[in-house]
Amino acid sequence: MRTTFRGLKKALSALMLLSASLVLAAPVAAQSSIPQSLIDLQDAFRNVAKRVLPSVVEVLSTSVIHQTAPQFPNFPGFPNFPNTPEFRYFFGPNFQQQGPQPKTTEKVEGLGSGIMIRENGSTVYVLTNNHVVHGAQTIQITLNNGRKFEGKIVGTDPRRDLALVSFDAKSEASKIVLAQLGNSNDVQVGDWVLAIGNPLGLDFTVTHGIVSALGRHGGPNKDSMDTYIQTDAPINRGNSGGALVNLEGQVIGINTWIATPNGASVGLGFAIPINEAKVPIDEFIAHGKVTYGWLGALVSNLGETAARELGLANNKGSFIPSIFEGSPAQKAGILPGDFVTSINGAAIKNTDDLVQTIGDLPVGQQATFKLWRDGKELTKTVTIEARAKESLVDKMRLWPGLDVVNIDDTVRSQLDLKKSVQGVVVAQVEPNSTADVAGLKADDVIDKVNGHLVHNLGEFYRWFNSNPNEVNLSFVRQGVHLSIGMSP
Template sequence: MKRSILRGCTMWGALAVSVAAFSLPAARASADAGSAGSASAVRVPANALSAVETMQEAFRAVADGVLPSVVEVDVVEKKQAPDNPLRDMPFFFFGEPDGERSSPREYEQHGLGSGVIVRKTGKIYYVLTNNHVAGTATDISVKLKDGQKLTGKLVGADERKDVALVSFESDDASIPVAALGDSDAVRTGDICFAMGTPLHFASSVTQGIVSAVGRSASGTANISDFIQTDAAINQGNSGGPLVNIYGEVIGINTWIASQSGGSQGLGFAIAINNVKKAIDDFISRGKVTYGWVGVALSDLPKEYKKELGVGDKNGAFVSQIYRGSPAQKGGMQAGDFIVSLNRKPVETVNQLVRSVGDLTVGENAQFEVLRGGKTVSVKVKVDSRKTETSVEEHSAQLWPGCDVVPLTGENRKQLKIDGKVKGVFVSGVAQKSPAAAMRVQNGDVITAVNDKKISTVEEFYRALDLNGKTEVWFDVYNGGHTIATSRYKLK
């Protein structure tokens, strides 16, 4: 059975296309079926034909209005061919003298994608495309619908959102800029158009509907949510716009799910609201600036929500908090369940991650959290996300540094413990974190915090409240023994 694969819709390398020639009928003299002197090939009721013609005119207007702002993005990326894998063998059979090593060979790889003009400042035009199209390119050229080919310059690129901004300069003031729509208003079933340069066919338009919204690209580092569409998207469509019936860009075509590598009606576009701020960041700073508050978030299964006391509410669980972070300074705690940000309900962890990332550094963000069955308001001053910090440095600041889950019948059976043992099951420990320093291990059962017995996840996090504490220790059950961990000094 062929495996379903995720593919970016960029074209790299040489592409051979075989095209069969067909004889096409001559175009009709008039597009108006009811006009004098024209004849329909089949008998179609006038009112039905009029309705279809109205829709066709609308489709034509969208294509005519948006396509001039859709561009072909041709890129060149310098690569290095790997050194000869046989060079360390005792005998070299392919002409290179034994003992000599060849230098890696540099070569150029050509690629093709799409883009859409989204901004103009004086003579400078800005093209939005994907990071996987232009983010690592050494040479970029932008080809307009009328055939003009202009030199492009990378303004900025971001791997987490998979977007890039390319600029070019032109004296032609008639080059149009596309209008950006509101992707939050997009609904399943909406008519949409995918535009770009699929398989080298420039200025192509396919039409379909929005199949779903709020999709995620599982298995990737992309933090965007996606609009799913059955409008045909193929290699070369990456970076092109997904457009609504009003001629507004609602997404950037990015990837397809396919068993063959071609379109199977499962195309995905980054929702345009996810990248509007990125456009401004690229132009002003050359990179995307992400807001950061300093929490580690988890999705909770329904049974865990019950033990935490949040019922069936949607939100994001703060499984860990960074010591000294804006969130902790604002009064947030590990174990809080975030239900809203700036009065907007939180539906999922991914949504909250995107929303926090789009916050302005320095602004005060208002969070509503559930804690111990009560709603608590927390105000947090947003900081900037630092990418240069190592994983180990991050882990060292995590509090408490371990993930815990309810002690269920399944893990009781795994640990061979009966119902007399009460506590929470440790499902993960971050390296060099406080929990690791206290020698907590995966599979331990934490039965008490600072000598206070606990039996649920909610009780564990409540006991972890750092207010007034100078040190913390756990009672841990493992292998039939209960021991007290070393004491972790907080100050």
């Protein structure tokens, strides 16, 4: 089929008109399909990324581990026996190595993130997590522009999982961009946040999400004093020490850990609030470490039933079952069984709240404690001391060093106690405590204290503290009645 020139000209003209109309219409269609609110949000994300990325760094730590390589006897045809569970199962767990044992050296690298927060001349300070640089022999700081510097640890704080690292920026000093630190007390659930760091070695990655919850406790550090900001912004290994920022480009948290069943992000990330992270910075620079306040007592939370037995209106506060000898608590007259409800006028919600409040108090400060004892509110003034080293605390005598619980239906069933048995049950005895040395054991049923029958926690502590010099306990162990005396 042939096409005439005139027909082709008409067809081309029509096609040109159609194309022109499409070109003119395309921008209008694209514009109308995207809500302005989304464009504004996109612009906000872009602006935050541009502002914060230059203040985030990559932290590469290197440790050298020296260890002895296993060496086993040689048998014909088997010159090198492996140190495997199967091998030890076959030959027995006490199979002895023979001959010289060669030493091996292994270099271990750890990758994390950090934020530049302060400078002094050409010295730049980077805030990161303690676990990112713990045990490092060398530290390398990489800026967003690719420049690398040797880092030095200024100070570490294992309890808060924070560390401060410095480097000499030299000729780059004028180009350093410091992060703007926000106020984490203003953060609310539902706020947009961006997480910036180096997840899985993918440097300077930006992810987004919201604040999922506030005041979370827990995590891999059992001694942690932190409460955490929870976010669903994707965080992975390598993000540790990086920035969690709001839409104003302010750092509101230090990304620290994730909860995950498989090692990858499942939307459960946790960041140290920046207000808590600010606390140790000056101490790092001045002393290289952080000094925490210390009360010198064991503390625990109470259930509602136990709180009622102690004559409390509710269980908001922190219970003190035992006290260290010579501690600030003992010097102030705090006794086992006391229940702390406020410190310096600030309400104490639970044990974590008390531990954090005490830790933040300056050493030497006199703190006012409101507490309940035997149904009455008391005020005690405690002079806060520096937290003792764990090795020293372990050697201090603990009074009395036991936890007791009421006998409810569950306890009665577990211990197979008859209905006629009354008293309180020893739930736990602390090793090397006064109670441990005296011979008390878990599951002992204490029915008398200083000659008085006891039926619940309130009565137990009332009579326990009635004689400041000696406590006599009558208890039942496996059907046998026994008694002991203890002195503080």
